[in-house]
Amino acid sequence: MNHVIATISVLVLMALKVITASTETCKLGKISNQCIDNEPPCGYCGEYISITIIVTNTLVEPKFLSEVRVEKEPQQTLFYFLQLAVNQNSNLKFSSTYYAKLGFMVDTINKVTANVTAQTYWRIISVTSGNKPLECGVSSYIPVQGEVILFNFTTWSDTQNEKDAAFPQCIFGGCS
Ligand SMILES: *[C@@H]1O[C@H](CO)[C@@H](O)[C@H](O)[C@H]1NC(C)=O
Numbered sequence: 001m002n003h004v005i006a007t008i009s010v011l012v013l014m015a016l017k018v019i020t021a022s023t024e025t026c027k028l029g030k031i032s033n034q035c036i037d038n039e040p041p042c043g044y045c046g047e048y049i050s051i052t053i054i055v056t057n058t059l060v061e062p063k064f065l066s067e068v069r070v071e072k073e074p075q076q077t078l079f080y081f082l083q084l085a086v087n088q089n090s091n092l093k094f095s096s097t098y099y100a101k102l103g104f105m106v107d108t109i110n111k112v113t114a115n116v117t118a119q120t121y122w123r124i125i126s127v128t129s130g131n132k133p134l135e136c137g138v139s140s141y142i143p144v145q146g147e148v149i150l151f152n153f154t155t156w157s158d159t160q161n162e163k164d165a166a167f168p169q170c171i172f173g174g175c176s
């Protein structure tokens with residue numbers, strides 16, 4: 001009897017070790033202010049979370065406001081959650097450009113495109129953190145449980161005093 005219990009304990013310990021090891025390999029990057037500095041090759045993967053993504057444009061036609069709740073998905077970058085939101089809502093579409101090291105920048109949501117001449121862009125804000133703009137782009141930002149994230153079509157002049165990670169001058173010329 002003792003022998004059977006001992007064998008089962010060993011098996012349980014071995015299983016736990018395998019689970020712990022795989023979680024560790026998946027969580028290599030360092031995160032500060034919800035920004036991951038170096039995503040592991042297999043992608044960041046955390047606990048299951050639910051978040052809300054809101055996209056709104058009040059500046060040009062077509063104006064819109066839409067909200068998608070993404071329920072119980074493994075914690076990953078915001079870029080991944082944005083794709084899940086599109087999978088859930090067939091009216092929602094986005095496109096983005098990849099910049100070396102910086103990752104993806106969202107150019108267009110629902111046919112409304114950032115425009116350097118018109119000085120417009122898609123600003124990303126954490127509503128839950130008191131409407132604070134994100135300190136990194138969609139490829140580095142790791143949302144947390146219950147977070148509400150807003151993609152707001154805005155102008156450079158409206159955000160001039162508080163530049164953010166998506167601010168075009170920060171991406172193309174560096175922020176001072
Ligand atoms: C960008 O904005 C300028 C100035 O408002 C406008 O003339 C131009 O057509 C816009 N470009 C695109 C691709 O929408």
Ligand SMILES: *[C@@H]1O[C@H](CO)[C@@H](O)[C@H](O)[C@H]1NC(C)=O
Pocket residue numbers: 058059125131152153154155158
């Ligand atoms: C969204 O952008 C519009 C247009 O620039 C601005 O008036 C509004 O204050 C912004 N909303 C937030 C929450 O920043």
